[in-house]
Amino acid sequence: GAGVSQSPSNKVTEKGKDVELRCDPISGHTALYWYRQSLGQGLEFLIYFQGNSAPDKSGLPSDRFSAERTGGSVSTLTIQRTQQEDSAVYLCASSTGQTSGNTIYFGEGSWLTVV
Amino acid sequence: QKEVEQDPGPLSVPEGAIVSLNCTYSNSAFQYFMWYRQYSRKGPELLMYTYSSGNKEDGRFTAQVDKSSKYISLFIRDSQPSDSATYLCAMSGRDDKIIFGKGTRLHILP
Numbered sequence: 001g002a003g004v005s006q007s008p009s010n011k012v013t014e015k016g017k018d019v020e021l022r023c024d025p026i027s028g029h030t031a032l033y034w035y036r037q038s039l040g041q042g043l044e045f046l047i048y049f050q051g052n053s054a055p056d057k058s059g060l061p062s063d064r065f066s067a068e069r070t071g072g073s074v075s076t077l078t079i080q081r082t083q084q085e086d087s088a089v090y091l092c093a094s095s096t097g098q099t100s101g102n103t104i105y106f107g108e109g110s111w112l113t114v115v
Numbered sequence: 116q117k118e119v120e121q122d123p124g125p126l127s128v129p130e131g132a133i134v135s136l137n138c139t140y141s142n143s144a145f146q147y148f149m150w151y152r153q154y155s156r157k158g159p160e161l162l163m164y165t166y167s168s169g170n171k172e173d174g175r176f177t178a179q180v181d182k183s184s185k186y187i188s189l190f191i192r193d194s195q196p197s198d199s200a201t202y203l204c205a206m207s208g209r210d211d212k213i214i215f216g217k218g219t220r221l222h223i224l225p
Contacts, residue, residue, distance in 0.1 A: 045215075
């Protein structure tokens with residue numbers, strides 16, 4: 001597609017349930033990033049993929065969070081046993097992955113509310 | 116010390132004024148510097164991209180990087196109400212990991 005596509009755009013879930021957030025990057029972009037942004041806060045780095053591998057998972061806040069990427073394209077961020085503090089917007093971004101021109105392009109985000 | 120520091124604001128200026136937004140950083144390995152604009156309930160959009168030190172101009176926007184001081188700036192000339200948004204600085208080194216500031220909320224008053 002023309003831009004980074006994320007789904008769902010909005011999700012309300014009950015505490016303790018699992019959620020899956022999907023990201024479809026810009027065609028041809030090999031690098032994919034997940035960030036979290038809480039109300040009034042900056043962007044918190046979660047995980048980065050180059051192709052299907054994740055060289056940097058340092059930002060995942062707990063073992064309830066996991067992410068995978070298949071076929072070098074679509075990525076899924078899974079949050080198990082959701083807690084209220086997981087409420088935030090989850091932003092996906094992609095880039096060509098070339099360090100000489102490393103700019104990333106964001107989707108519109110998945111707005112997660114845990115009640 | 117956080118890797119990237121940015122004053123959260125809010126910053127309110129009258130329409131037509133020059134706006135100055137700034138970030139400081141601690142990691143001397145950073146060499147790519149970016150500014151993103153984020154409107155309410157939207158994803159961030161890339162405004163300016165600069166490699167290493169120097170200035171870059173694009174229309175009403177000018178980005179400055181001073182690596183010796185670890186300080187970057189974004190200037191907006193002839194500010195418009197439509198410039199009201201949150202502005203995030205971002206930077207990276209050679210490892211593709213991009214670190215963002217917390218963002219500065221800017222209000223342009225008509």
